[in-house]
Amino acid sequence: MLTQEGREILAAARLEHVHYAIRDLAVVADALVAKGAKILYLNVGDPMKFDFVTPPHMVEAVYKAMRDGHNGYAGSMGIPDALSSIRVDAEKKGIRDIHSIFVTNGASEAVDVCLAALLNAGDNLLTPNPEYPLYSAVVAKLEAKLNPYALDESNGWQPDLDAIERQVNPRTRGIVIINPNNPTGAVYSRKTLEKIADIARRNNLVIFADEIYDKLLLDGDEHLSIAALAPDVPCITFGGLSKNYLVPGWRVGWGIASGSASAIKPYLEGVHQLLRARLCSAHPPQFAIKPALEGPQDHLAVVRKKLKARRDLTQKWADETPGVSLVAPKGAFYAFPKIEIDYDDKKWVTDLLTEKHVLLVHGSGFGQAPGTHHARIVFLPDEATLSKAYASMAEFMRK
Numbered sequence: 001m002l003t004q005e006g007r008e009i010l011a012a013a014r015l016e017h018v019h020y021a022i023r024d025l026a027v028v029a030d031a032l033v034a035k036g037a038k039i040l041y042l043n044v045g046d047p048m049k050f051d052f053v054t055p056p057h058m059v060e061a062v063y064k065a066m067r068d069g070h071n072g073y074a075g076s077m078g079i080p081d082a083l084s085s086i087r088v089d090a091e092k093k094g095i096r097d098i099h100s101i102f103v104t105n106g107a108s109e110a111v112d113v114c115l116a117a118l119l120n121a122g123d124n125l126l127t128p129n130p131e132y133p134l135y136s137a138v139v140a141k142l143e144a145k146l147n148p149y150a151l152d153e154s155n156g157w158q159p160d161l162d163a164i165e166r167q168v169n170p171r172t173r174g175i176v177i178i179n180p181n182n183p184t185g186a187v188y189s190r191k192t193l194e195k196i197a198d199i200a201r202r203n204n205l206v207i208f209a210d211e212i213y214d215k216l217l218l219d220g221d222e223h224l225s226i227a228a229l230a231p232d233v234p235c236i237t238f239g240g241l242s243k244n245y246l247v248p249g250w251r252v253g254w255g256i257a258s259g260s261a262s263a264i265k266p267y268l269e270g271v272h273q274l275l276r277a278r279l280c281s282a283h284p285p286q287f288a289i290k291p292a293l294e295g296p297q298d299h300l301a302v303v304r305k306k307l308k309a310r311r312d313l314t315q316k317w318a319d320e321t322p323g324v325s326l327v328a329p330k331g332a333f334y335a336f337p338k339i340e341i342d343y344d345d346k347k348w349v350t351d352l353l354t355e356k357h358v359l360l361v362h363g364s365g366f367g368q369a370p371g372t373h374h375a376r377i378v379f380l381p382d383e384a385t386l387s388k389a390y391a392s393m394a395e396f397m398r399k
Contacts, residue, residue: 014140014141014143015140015141025043025349025350025353025359025361025362028350028353028354029041029353029359032353032354032357037357038357039353039357039358039359040357040358040359040381040385040388040389040392041359041378041381042358042359042360042377042378042379042381042386042389043359043360043361043376043378044378045182045243045248045332045333045334045378045380046248046380047243047246047248047303047333047380048246048247048248048249049380050380050381050382051306051382052246052303052306052380053246053299054245054246054247055245055246055292055295055296055298055299057291057295057296058241058245058247058288058291058292058295059288061287061288061290061291062250062284062285062287062288064287065283065284065286065287066284070283070284070287071283071284072283073279073280073283074103074280074281074283074286075280076102076272076275076276076278076279076280077100077101077102077103077272077275078101078102078103078254078280078281078286079103079283079286079287081287081289081290082103082254082286082287082289082290083101083102083103084290085289085290085293085294086101086103086239086254086256086289086293087101087256088293088294089293090225090227090237090256090258093214093223093225093228094225094228094229095225095227095228095231095237095256095258096228096231096258097231097232097258097259097260097261098256098257098258099257099258099259099261099264099265099268100255100256100257100268100271100272101254101255101256101257102254102255102271102272102275103252103253103254103281103286103289104253104254104255104275104281105251105253105281105282106240106242106251106252106253107210107212107238107239107240107242107253107254107255108134108253109251109253109278109281110236110238110240110253110254110255111134111135111138111208111210111238112138113255113271113274113275113278114208114236114255114271115135115138115139115142115144115174115208116138116142116274117267117270117271117273117274118173118174118206118267118270119139119142119144119173119174120144121142121143121144122143122144122145122171123144123145123171123172123173124144124145124146124147124169124171124172124173125139125144125145125146125147125172125173125174125175125176126147126148126149126164126167126168126172126174126175126176126205127139127146127147127148127149127175127176128148128149128151128159128176128177128178128181129148129149129150129151129367129368129369130151130183130184130336130363130366130367130368130374131148131176131178131366131367132178132182132183132210132366133365133366135176145171147167147169147172148367149163149164149167149175150163150369151181151184151186153327153338153369153372156186156327156330157181157184157185157186157327157336158186158188158189158192159177159188159192159196161192161195161196161199164196164199165199168199168203168205172203172205173205173206174205174206174207174208175196175199175200175205175206175207175208176208176210177193177196177207177208177209177210177226178210179193179209179210179211179214179223179226179331180211180213180214180216180217180223180330180331180332181331181332181334182213182332182334183334183336183361183363183366183376184327184329184334184336185311185327185328185329185330185331185332185333185334185335185336186327186329186330186331187217187221187223187330187331188224190224190229193224193226193229193230194229194230196226197226197229197230197233198230200230200233200234201230201232201233204263205234206234206235206236206264206267207226207227207230207233207234207235207236208235208236208238209225209226209227209235209236209237209238210238211223211225211237211238211239212238212239212240212242212243212244212253213243213244213331213332214239214244215244215300216243216244216300216303216304216307216331216332216333217304217330217331218304218307218308218311218329218330218331219308219330221330221331223331225237227256227258227259230259231258231259232259232260233259233260234257234258234259234260234263234264234267235257235258235259236255236256236257237255237256237258238253238254238255239253239254239256240252240253240254241253241285241288241289241292243332244300245288245292245299246299246303247285247288250282250285250288251281251282251285252281252282252285252286252288252289254289255271257271307333307379307380309383310333310379310380310381310382310383310386311328311329311333311335311379313379313383313386313387313390314326314329314335314377314379314386314390315328315335317390317393317394318335318337320394321390321393321394321397322397322398323339323340323341323397324337324338324339324340324397325337325338325340326338329379333378333379333380334376334377334378334379335376335377335379336363336366336374336375336376336377337374337375337377338372338373338374339363339373339374339375339397340373341373344364344373345362345363345364345373345374345375346362346364346365348362348373348375349361349362349375351396352393352396355396356392356393356395356396357392358389358392358393358396360375360376360377361375361376362374362375362376363375363376
């Protein structure tokens with residue numbers, strides 16, 4: 001009689017290319033903690049691990065929804081009040097010709113659904129390099145191809161427009177822009193966005209605009225939505241409550257589909273089909289969307305003030321530390337300094353963690369120009385914690 005004993009059940013081969021660098025070193029950190037080490041975590045962009053507080057009117061809205069019995073399934077697209085508020089907020093940013101809005105379990109689910117509805121095996125997607133690794137993971141899962149375009153460090157990490165133009169080919173279906181950018185903290189100029197929109201327009205590409213940090217600009221600049229600048233181009237704008245409204249664990253995200261109705265309609269039918277198949281986004285947290293977008297915004301000024309001071313402290317450390325250079329972040333809460341070392345940056349980050357108990361993410365986990373080495377810093381902790389971490393990092397660099 002045959003049995004299964006001793007036989008391995010293998011994971012799908014396509015998972016070989018699925019990576020998520022942000023948590024790669026967590027195992028090493030956990031082992032150090034088990035030995036009594038105190039780790040300074042500068043690796044995960046979760047404001048709630050630090051001195052940030054969720055606006056209380058949002059918390060009360062979710063409690064009230066649960067008390068009122070909204071604990072069953074919601075509609076596949078989202079609850080009406082949430083969808084209406086997202087539309088109003090989008091229109092304030094100048095986004096017109098909106099054909100669909102849908103609420104998802106975090107912006108990451110919106111990304112997953114929208115790419116799955118577009119990409120066939122062998123198609124390719126233009127993604128920034130460096131990039132947030134969610135996109136490469138989803139593309140690998142779909143057995144499509146990454147088509148990375150360079151972000152130019154010498155030009156404030158703006159996309160290299162000539163490179164994008166050269167890389168479009170007959171199997172290219174869309175382009176991802178992350179603005180404000182993770183991991184660099186760059187905020188894209190109007191000129192950059194208009195040229196990307198023109199490339200998409202001429203090549204029949206869908207723009208995937210990740211704008212999850214759109215309210216966290218640090219120098220008083222105005223955030224520009226590419227969908228507002230190119231109302232005719234098919235565009236999915238990703239947003240959510242997690243970063244701007246300090247509830248990453250609630251997993252409240254959304255997509256806003258705009259552009260030429262005749263062009264985008266067949267694609268949106270596929271998106272809606274996948275949304276129906278997964279039933280709905282978590283129901284009670286959707287009741288926080290309307291009070292978040294339409295209620296008091298006082299917390300944003302506090303958050304931006306804290307982040308600006310912590311960004312400035314990060315810049316000061318980079319300016320004063322030999323072997324480090326940093327393009328000043330303009331938005332979000334990430335810095336992506338260049339580290340002048342002559343060996344692998346993952347080993348550098350691992351050595352820093354082991355010796356100084358400071359946890360960063362290696363730049364190669366996001367992608368970078370050949371021959372360069374970077375690390376991503378999350379500057380969410382308070383200034384005292386950051387100062388301690390930066391002193392340790394400066395000592396490590398001197399060594």
